[in-house]
Amino acid sequence: MDQKRDGKESLVDNLFQHKESIFTEEVSNFDLPGRFKTPDAVACRAFPLTLSGKARDWLRNLPPRSIDNLDTLGRKFLAQFVSGRARRKPRGYLLSVRQVPNESLKDYLWRFNQEKLEIESEPDDFIYGAIFQGLKEDGLLMADLVLKPPKDLHTFMIKADRYINQEETLRALLGAPKQLEEPSFEKLTKKKNPEAT
Known part of the structure; x- marks a missing residue:
């Protein structure tokens, strides 16, 4: 240029x-x-x-x-x-972006990325920290991240994509609407009872 x-x-x-x-x-x-x-x-x-x-x-x-x-x-x-x-939001703003209780992981990450467009470019470790801080504390992804922290943002996104696929598959199999709460471990291990109405 x-x-x-x-x-x-x-x-x-x-x-x-x-x-x-x-x-x-x-x-x-x-x-x-x-x-x-x-x-x-x-x-x-x-x-x-x-x-x-x-x-x-x-x-x-x-x-x-x-x-x-x-x-x-x-x-x-x-x-x-x-x-x-000139109207860019300060970088700390991303730390306030939180996953709400009935929000799917996919919807949270999409919303986070939209908010990320409102700030200047930030290093990947800051972005990962902001995403991590905003995740639901009782979510399955959070538990996995605590046990096996990813080495970088790219590795995190691969892991998150797997959880998004699992979340969407389970919702489709269980017949649950997209915005229902994330299934707990107990709900995931129970089989559907075909006799229940």
Whole structure:
């Protein structure tokens, strides 16, 4: 992003210079062929592919034929969305996101991830700690995590995915609605009584 256009840095390039690159050093330092230059038209056409949600809706609502180059697109985009950057929640906010009693593990992790989008990027160990702190204390996953703590966030997510699959399978087999409480160990080990009504 440190290319210059006609001797001037673009507004978009300038905005991101103060941030550390999201790419590894290998990706950031990859040498492009000598005369490689992305034409503005190609960059403008590729830009919508990077958007989703509100940003994509905003782009669709721009007046027809109002974008003539990447700098114009960048200015319009920043004017619309840069003010939202200042309203980020503090990192400690994630520590307040808790799994509620009737919330499935899947729904809790989805809600947690939505809230995580509202803060600046945080290290994986902080994210794992916040998720762990918010889990139901009497949940089966919590018991497993206490006995066998995962080595990192990725390992935790694999373990959580297994519990989500188990939770959904048990709810389907037991005929229980999605939002019922997590089954206890006793409920899981009892067989369904076909004579009960």
